Amino acid sequence: MSEATVREDLLSWIELRTLGGLEPIRSSVLNNDFISGGVRFTLQSQQGIIRPQGFRAPLTITTVYRPPGRKTPYEDGEITGSGLFAYRYQGEDPNSYQNVALRQAFKDKIPLVWLRGIAKGEYMAVSPIWIAFDEPENLRVLFAPRLDTPLGRFEESSGPDSLSPSERRYRSRQVMQRVHQPYFRQEVLRAYRDECAICSLRLRPLLDAAHVIPDVEEDGFPVVPNGVSLCKIHHAAFDSNIIGIDPKYRVHVSQKILNEIDGPMLKHGIQEADGRTLALPRSKAKQPDPDRLEVRWSRFIAAQAG
Numbered sequence: 001m002s003e004a005t006v007r008e009d010l011l012s013w014i015e016l017r018t019l020g021g022l023e024p025i026r027s028s029v030l031n032n033d034f035i036s037g038g039v040r041f042t043l044q045s046q047q048g049i050i051r052p053q054g055f056r057a058p059l060t061i062t063t064v065y066r067p068p069g070r071k072t073p074y075e076d077g078e079i080t081g082s083g084l085f086a087y088r089y090q091g092e093d094p095n096s097y098q099n100v101a102l103r104q105a106f107k108d109k110i111p112l113v114w115l116r117g118i119a120k121g122e123y124m125a126v127s128p129i130w131i132a133f134d135e136p137e138n139l140r141v142l143f144a145p146r147l148d149t150p151l152g153r154f155e156e157s158s159g160p161d162s163l164s165p166s167e168r169r170y171r172s173r174q175v176m177q178r179v180h181q182p183y184f185r186q187e188v189l190r191a192y193r194d195e196c197a198i199c200s201l202r203l204r205p206l207l208d209a210a211h212v213i214p215d216v217e218e219d220g221f222p223v224v225p226n227g228v229s230l231c232k233i234h235h236a237a238f239d240s241n242i243i244g245i246d247p248k249y250r251v252h253v254s255q256k257i258l259n260e261i262d263g264p265m266l267k268h269g270i271q272e273a274d275g276r277t278l279a280l281p282r283s284k285a286k287q288p289d290p291d292r293l294e295v296r297w298s299r300f301i302a303a304q305a306g
């Protein structure tokens, strides 16, 4: 069994177990369920870097969960606007067993899995990631989630400061999709107890975190007050102004659609939603922000006139 085979197995296993990074994964699963070539591998530890005996590079790196407001000097975080994340070496010695592996992953462009703690014993997997820069002088590496551009671009850059504005924008966009989006979905679905706020559907694979202010816009932050848990149908209906939500959380179906006659999906799925009130999170702080809804609602109104 080669290291490369184990790594390939791991990337497919993570992909399957997390539905492509969309669903969280527990440490009990990470440490018991992954078997490659007949060998069981531990994938997560509080130490951070998992390097199995004899491997050149780590399999995973972990950022442990910290309750909100608790700061530590070893913050692993995003370098604003660059699409890159900093990951601290383990300890102060750049040539320790674990750190050498981390730096080897940089030299050989070996894909790793980043486990990002979101609650006690619970992680979002960002996979694969690539170490883009090694900074022994700062005792850290910088990494990025999978990019759809040739990796060679990294070699042309001498550091994150050398990224062009368009590279930064591109990377930020990728980070949004690969890192923040799954986390946003997780937080929104949790707030809505895994239900569509319009029809109460509880099939998690069919649920999305819809943005009130779309994420392509500057104010479209991936935060719970800018989200609503909606099933795929209601999400698409909301995004195409078939359904509008007013600032008092009432659902409106476009008059044009109300006049149409079609099968049971239109009747029960869409038309009967007209006049309903969203099923909201109990906590006020997690409900959609009325100011954001107002902005979105005015677009729905404008679309009806058109």
Ligand SMILES: [Zn+2]
Pocket: 196, 197, 198, 199, 200, 201, 230, 231, 232, 233, 234
């Ligand atoms: Zn629904």
